[in-house]
Amino acid sequence: MNKQRAQEIAGSPVMANVTYNEIPIYIQNVDDHNETARIYPLNEPTNEQDVPLSHLIEHLQ
Known part of the structure; x- marks a missing residue:
């Protein structure tokens, strides 16, 4: 994932479907x-x- 997209997801109130090692995760910050x-x-x-x-x-x- 690129840095800009990760920052958008972290700052968004909408939950994105992101995984790490096939596990659904929440991005707190970048x-x-x-x-x-x-x-x-x-x-x-x-x-x-x-x-x-x-x-x-x-x-x-």
């Missing part, structure tokens, strides 16, 4: 410098982690 995103699985909100943007996949409806 680190421009490191090109990473702070995410957590939708079913595990306490399991926050920083992952490379390149590993995030948006699934369009």
Whole structure:
């Protein structure tokens, strides 16, 4: 996923269908410098982690 799209999703009130390792996730914020995103699985909100943007996949409806 590119940085700009990840930032749009993180700032949007509308939930996007994004996965990391085939697990649906929520993007909390994007680190421009490191090109990473702070995410957590939708079913595990306490399991926050920083992952490379390149590993995030948006699934369009």
